Amino acid sequence: MKNSRSTQDDTAAQLWFTAPLQVEVREVVLPPPGPGQLRVRTRLSAVSAGTEMLVYRGQIPEDMALDASLAALQGAAAFPLQYGYACVGEVQAVGEGVDAAWLGRRVFSFAPHASQFLARASDVIAIPDAVSFDAAVFLANMETAVNLLQDGNPALGERVVVIGQGVVGLLLDSLLARCPLHSLLAVEALPGRRARALQLGVHAACDPLDAAAVQSLRAQLQDGDAVAGADLIFEVSGAPEALNLALDLSGYCSRVVIGSWYGSKSASLALGGAAHRNRLRISTSQVSTLAPELSGRWTKARRFALCWEMLARTQPESLITHRVPLHDAAALYQRLHASPADVLQAVLVHD
Numbered sequence: 520m521k522n523s524r525s526t527q528d529d530t531a532a533q534l535w536f537t538a539p540l541q542v543e544v545r546e547v548v549l550p551p552p553g554p555g556q557l558r559v560r561t562r563l564s565a566v567s568a569g570t571e572m573l574v575y576r577g578q579i580p581e582d583m584a585l586d587a588s589l590a591a592l593q594g595a596a597a598f599p600l601q602y603g604y605a606c607v608g609e610v611q612a613v614g615e616g617v618d619a620a621w622l623g624r625r626v627f628s629f630a631p632h633a634s635q636f637l638a639r640a641s642d643v644i645a646i647p648d649a650v651s652f653d654a655a656v657f658l659a660n661m662e663t664a665v666n667l668l669q670d671g672n673p674a675l676g677e678r679v680v681v682i683g684q685g686v687v688g689l690l691l692d693s694l695l696a697r698c699p700l701h702s703l704l705a706v707e708a709l710p711g712r713r714a715r716a717l718q719l720g721v722h723a724a725c726d727p728l729d730a731a732a733v734q735s736l737r738a739q740l741q742d743g744d745a746v747a748g749a750d751l752i753f754e755v756s757g758a759p760e761a762l763n764l765a766l767d768l769s770g771y772c773s774r775v776v777i778g779s780w781y782g783s784k785s786a787s788l789a790l791g792g793a794a795h796r797n798r799l800r801i802s803t804s805q806v807s808t809l810a811p812e813l814s815g816r817w818t819k820a821r822r823f824a825l826c827w828e829m830l831a832r833t834q835p836e837s838l839i840t841h842r843v844p845l846h847d848a849a850a851l852y853q854r855l856h857a858s859p860a861d862v863l864q865a866v867l868v869h870d
Contacts (some may be wrong), residue, residue: 529558534632534848534867537599539577540856542849547649548638552614556637557621561869564632565605565656568855568862569757573782574602575852577703580783601631605659607652608869610643611635627658634845634869647827648834653836654734656866657690660834663778664690664808669813670804671776672735676701678740680749680768683756684712686838687778689719691753693833697722704736704749706756706764709860715838727764740768748773748797755779759786766794775801841865 529549536542550628573579577597578594585714593659596811602656617640626643631637664687673679679700684707688696696719705716705724713724725736741747748770755760756776765775766789809817835837840863848867855862 523559532634533597552612554615555639556614557610557640558612558637559608560611561606561608562633562652563607563656563866564603566865578782600700603632604629605780606630607622607655627655632867649831654830657835658684661690661830664686665826667691667778667804668694673698673751675699677750678702680704680752682706682754682761684716689809692716692719692721716720759784763789769799772798777803838864
């Protein structure tokens, strides 16, 4: 079929990371969609306070691909570059070989921040009618939370701790709160985020900078004299030093699942003493792939279907604290860098 073109302007405003702590918006003219391509008009794109801020600060190794599993992010992490992986919008035009039924459909894409963009039809995901744009923009983070839950595999009656109450940590809380656990505990330095965790069903939330609060948390992980420590700990704070707290809260053969990506940051770990004798099982969890033990039954499509269901149930829209026009992005990134405490989830608005 021939290209199906809309009457809208083909000029796109793109966000570029040009150097550490520097971004700019560039206007480019998009070509018509090629064979197998769509042109998507973006409504919202979510800013990641974790990985994306590593890009902004220049803390990603330059010889590493931004994300080898995503078509839009396979280039090396060298400036200047585009980044972002949570765009929602509407299909405005389709290229040859693309079903015209895509026109006007609401879609999610793992695409960098831009007012509109070209993508292969196979690289966008249709948004269910029951899910709003505000909720759909959380799909990438919800998939991360679902992947963490599947990798951690919490069991009936376990004591679980989530370190870090950013968006991923809070979404993970909302999933774990639906499991029949003995206790679900959160660790977070910011009081507002601890309050949100409690609203989502966490039993207690601890400030890691308060020695008395940490001691109280340890007490909650006691079960008589014989059994102590959390059964399962998720580290999603983005701070490498938080791993030592995870080790400290562990017990014999506890499972520590690291969901954070630290980029080029590192930290010294106290792996001597109890941590060594406890036969801890420390694993990393990354959403680009499925755990091998699940791959015989699970596919990415099945996991995305589950994520849409969880987004509809948990309604994460309330986590959006800031809506910023794309052309004001530089001020937003500087705010996230210098004083992130009051920003939970920021979205760039492309209307």
